[in-house]
Amino acid sequence: MDDGRRAIKRLASDVVNRVAAGEVIHRPANAAKELVENALDAGASTIHVQAKEGGKRLLSVQDDGHGVRLDDLPLLCERHATSKIETYEDLKTCASFGFRGEALASMSYVAHVTCTTMARGAAHATRCSYADGKMDRDGAKPCAGVPGTTISVENLFFNVVTRQKALKSASEEYAKILEVLQRYAALRTDVAFTCRKQGESRTTLHAPVAESRVERLQAIYGPAVAKDLKTLEFDTATSKKKFDFKLKIDGLISGGNYHSKRTTFILFINSRLVECAPLKRACESVYAAILPKAEKPFIFMHLQLPFEDVDVNVHPTKQEVQFLHQDAIVEVIQSKVEKILLATNSTRSFTVQTLLPGAERLGGGANAETSGDKENSVRDDGFGVTQAKTPKTTQREKAGGDHKLVRTDANLAAGSLDAYLQRAMNSEGKEHEKIQEVRRAVRERRGQRVEADDTYVCELTSVRELNEQIANAAHRELGEIIKNHTLVGAVDGRKGVWLMQHQTRLYMVDAVKLSEEMFYQITLRNFANFGSQALERPAPIPELALCALKDKFAEPNSWDDADGTMEQVAEKIADMLAEKADMLKEYLGIVIDDGRRISGLPVMLPGYAPEIGKLPEFVLALAEDVDWTDEKACFEALARVLGTFYAIDGAHDDVDDDDTNGTKESPSLRVARLVVFPAMKRRLLPPRRFADSGEVVQIACLERLYKIFERC
Ligand SMILES: Nc1ncnc2c1ncn2[C@@H]1O[C@H](COP(=O)(O)OP(=O)(O)OP(=O)(O)O)[C@@H](O)[C@H]1O
Ligand SMILES: [Mg+2]
Helix, strand or coil, rough: CCCCCCCCCCCCCCHHHHHEEEHHHHHHHHHHHHHHHHHHHHHCCCCEEEEHHHHHCCEEEEECCCCHHHHHHHHHHCCCHHHHHCCCCHHHHHHCCCCCCCHHHHHHHHHEEEEECCCCCCEEEEEEEEEECHHHHHHHCCCCCCEEEEEEECCCCCCCCCHHHHHHHHHHHHHHHHHHHHHHHHHHHCCCCEEEEECCCCCEECCCCCCCCHHHHHHHHHHHCCCEEEEEEEEEECCCCCCCCEEEEEEECCCCCCCCCCEEEEECCCEEEECHHHHHHHHHHHHHHHCCCCCCEEEEEEEEEHHEEEEEECCCCCCCEECCCCHHHHHHHHHHHHHHHHHHHHHCCCCCCCCCCCCCCCCHHHHHHHHHHHHHHHEEECCEEEEECHHHHHHHHHHHCCHHHHCCCCCCHHHHHHHHHHCCCCCCHHHHHHHHHHHHHHHHHHHHHHHCCCCCCCCCHHHEEEEEEEEHHEEEHHHHHHHHEEEEEEEEECEEEEEEEEEEEEEEEHHHHHHHHHHHHHHHHHCCCCCEEEEEEEEHHHHHHHHHHHHHHCCCCCHHHHHHCCCHHHHHHHHHHCCCHHHHHHCCCEEEEECEEEEEECCCCCCCCCHHHHHHHHHHHHCCCCCCCHHHHHHHHHHHHHHHHCCCCCCHCCCCCCCCCCCCCCCHHHHHHHHHHHHHHHHHCEEEEHCCCEEEEEEEEHHHHHHHHHHC
16 A cells, blocks of 8 residues: 555665765866865966856866876776875875865766876876766877866756756856965965966966965955055964964954955965854954944965864865864954954055046035945934935845844944934934944953953963863853844843844843853953052942941841841951952952052953942952852852942933933943943853853744744
8 A cells, every 4th residue: 555655765876976966066166176176186386277157168177286197097086086095094184185085076977077187207198088987988098288187077067957057147156266266376375376267368367376475465366455464473382372272373364454345254274275154253343343344354364273173074065174172263363353453453544536626526525524434324214213324125135135134233333222212312412422332342442452462361270270161161152142243222221131133033131140240251361460440439348348238137137146246247347358458459450458448449341330339249248258268269259249240230220210201321221232242242151051041032033023924
C-alpha cells in the first residue's frame, strides 16, 4: 500500500557532486577567488584574469607559477584530490589557500573547465578539458604556451538553470570578480595583477608589483583612498601590555579626510580573505562616533594569528574562519582604530574650491555649509513623527525590504523615543541638542581612551581573575544586542525600564541592573587607575552612616541595642573607613579626608556622577557588604557596592509630575540616554544570567508583527 513514505536511496555520485559544487561555487566571483588562490599557491608572480559576460560565459586565470605535473593532470579536477595536504593534522599548519581539493572539481561539475599548463623549461605546454570531475577521453594534448597555468571556466551553471537565473547582470558579476581581485592585489604587493573584460584592450585592474601597500592601494583604488591612509600596526610580542594571545596586525585605515558613502572593509587572517562582522561593526562604530556621520571608512587589515588559534575549515567557500580570543582581539583593534582617529581628527583638512567669477553661490554662505547636513536632517511631519529626509526607496532598499523597515535609525539622535516626544522644543533647540550630543559622545570616547588606555593593566592577580570571570561569563548574543542597539526610550524612567531596538527586534531592558553591572565591570577594569572628582561639599561619614542606619532600621524595634546606639555604630563605621582611606583612594579614587569626610569620588565615565542621595546607602554598604579580610572577595564586593551606587537611578528624580504633556525629560533620563547607554555599547559585557533573569526581554519582532498585520 502506498502510504506516502518513500524508500531511502543513495544519491547517484553525479548528483552528490553537483550539490556539493553548488556549495563551493555560487557565482563567477567564487570561481575567480579559487583560481587566484590556486595561482598564488603555485608561486605565481603575475596573474592575468579575463572575463566574458561577467564571468558567466568565460572566466580565465593565467599565472606564471610552477605549473601542474603532467602525471597529476588526470586528478586535477577529481574531488578531494589535492597536492596541498596529506593528513588532517596538516590542516593545523596549512599555509596554502587550498587544502580541500574541491575547487576545480566543483567547477567541473557546473561548467566546462580547461587547463593549459607548462613547467618552466618544458618544450611545450599541455592542454586538457574536464567534465564531472574527469579528464576528457581525448586526454592531454600538447600545444603552444608559456610557462605557468591557465585555467578557463566556460558556461558556468550550464546545467543548473536555477543558479544561472539567480546570477546578476554581467556588469554586476564582473564588479564582484573585480572586487575579489582588488582585495588579493591589496594583500600581495609582490604579485602583479591585471583584470580585463575579454575583447577589450583596456584593463580594469592594473596593479604592477609595488614597493609598498600604499602604492599598491593607490594603483587599485586611486589616489583618493591612498592619500589619507593611516598605518595600523601592532604586535603583541612587542607591546608593553601583556596579552593572553598572540596577534600581529598590519593595516591601513582611512583618516578624517577620506569621503565615502560605503564602507570598504578588507580583512585577511593569516593571508585568507575572510569576513568578520563583529570586527567590521566595531570599526565602523568608532568611525561613526568620531567622524561626520555620512563618512564611511576604508579599512585594510591583515591579522596574523598562530595557526593553531584559527580554524579554517568552517565554511564551504572558506570565507569565514573561527579564531580564538575573538572578542579580545576585536577590542584591541577597536581601541587602536580609535586612537588613530582621535589623533587624526584634530588635523582634518577641507578642500575648498574657488568659485569662478560670476558663479552663483549655492544657498549662500552659512547655508551652503550646512547643505550636506540637510540630507540627513530631520523633519517633523506634524504628527510628531520625525523622519530622515533620505529618499524613501533608498531607505527601503537598504533596510532589505518593507518588512524590515524600522522606525529608528541608529545613526540619528532623532531616532530615540524622547526625540519623538519633544514636540515643544524649537528647531534651534534640536540643532543645539544634536551638537551637544555629538560633543558629548566624542568627549566620552576621549575619556574612555584615557581611562582604558591599553598601556595600563592592573597587576593584581585577584583583579585579573575577576576580569577573566567577567569575560568568561559574557553572553555573546546579548553582547551583540547591547553593542549595536538603538535606544528607543524610557518606558518607566523611575523604575529604570527602557526600550532598545536591535535590528528588527524590540527589547525591554532593566537599565538599573545593566548600568549596575557596567559600573561593576568598569571598577574592575580600571582598578587602581581612577581619577577622582571632588565633592562640592565633603560629606561627613558618621552623619551619612547614621542617616542610612536610621533609614534601614526605621521600623520600631528593628534595631538591636546590644550593638550599641546607632550613633556609636555610625562612629565605628567612620573610623573603619578612615582606616581604609589610603587603599580606597589608591584603588578606587574614593577620597576620605582627615576629618572622616568623603571628599572625592571616582570618575567612572566622563560627564557622569552618581546620584548623591544614595551616598548614605553607599557608606553603609561599604561597611556591611565588604569582607575586608580576603583580597579577592573584598575587591569584588567593593566593585559591586560601587556598581550599585553608580547605577542610573530615576527614583530620585525631581521632575514635575504635573508636566502633563509628558514632553520634559528629567536630568537623570537625559544622562542615561546620552552618557550611560552609549557607554554600555563598549563597556558592558552582559553576563549569561541576564538572558534568564529578565534584565533583557524581547518584546516584539517586527517581521512577526508584519505577519500579524497581514492577517488582519
Ligand atoms: N594554477 C595552478 N598551478 C599549479 N597547480 C594547480 C593550479 N591550480 C590547481 N592546481 C593543482 O590542482 C589541485 C587541485 O586544485 P583545487 O583548487 O581543486 O584544490 P586545492 O587547491 O588543493 O584545494 P581547495 O579546494 O581548498 O582549493 C591543487 O592541489 C594543485 O595541485
Ligand atoms: Mg584551490
